[in-house]
Amino acid sequence: MVYPRVCPLCNELLWEDDRICGKCRDSIEYISEPYCLKCGKSIEYAEKEYCLDCMKSDHLFTAGRAVFQYRDDIKKSIYRFKYKNKREYASFYGEEMAKCCGAWIKAVAPQVFIPVPLYPKKQAQRGYNQAELIARALSDHIPIPVADDLVYRVKSTVPQKELSDDSRKKNMKKAFKMAENIVKLNVVMVIDDIYTTGSTMDAISEVLLSAGVKEIYCLSLSIGSGF
Helix, strand or coil, rough: CCCCCCCCCCCEECCCCCCCCHHHHHCCCCCCCCCCCCCCCECCCCCHHCCCHEEEEHCCCEEEEEEEEHHHHHHHHHHHHHHHCCCCCCHHHHHHHHHHHHHHHHHCCCCCECCCCCCCCCCCCCCHHHHHHHHHHHHHHHHCCCCCCCCCCCCCCCHHHHHHHHHHHHHHHCCEEEECCCCCEEEEEEEEEEECCCCCHHHHHHHHHCCCCCEEEEEEEEEEEEE
């Protein structure tokens, strides 16, 4: 009563017995088939199997999925989540991930969820890592441990949205390192808020593969279209 919940999409007061308001529930765009078999982007025709990006890129991860189309409503929601301290949105994000991708997660059976790490200075300024909050909210529904200490970011990178495809790859080059003396893992799932070209996922996958991980799956909250 004193602190009523707000809709994580429109940020209006939420009096309904749901995570989001009815209007946003009707308008939100989920990823549905057909989608790229590599990264999970929506594609127009199922017979294509892969999006344009994945047809010309050799991604290092095994496969990826996402929950929402990266449209205005979810774009604004993620912005408030990351930059306006709306940490409470994470519970909705985790629940939606579990609903939409739970069967797939259980089928690939990752040993841990690995949230994409932030550069320490940036995390100190923000006060939290949004990918870690999402991963922990997902773990509340699918009991797989969150490993936030396996991969760490050693390079302060420019926001990917400001760069071209080639610049994104250069930006992420050698941005991550593995922690020393890690437990041997064979299958992991990397969690992030937004998937664009896959440069971040590839950079993390490179260090995971070098540590002996066999299969790397990627799960993002939102993703663009693959055409």
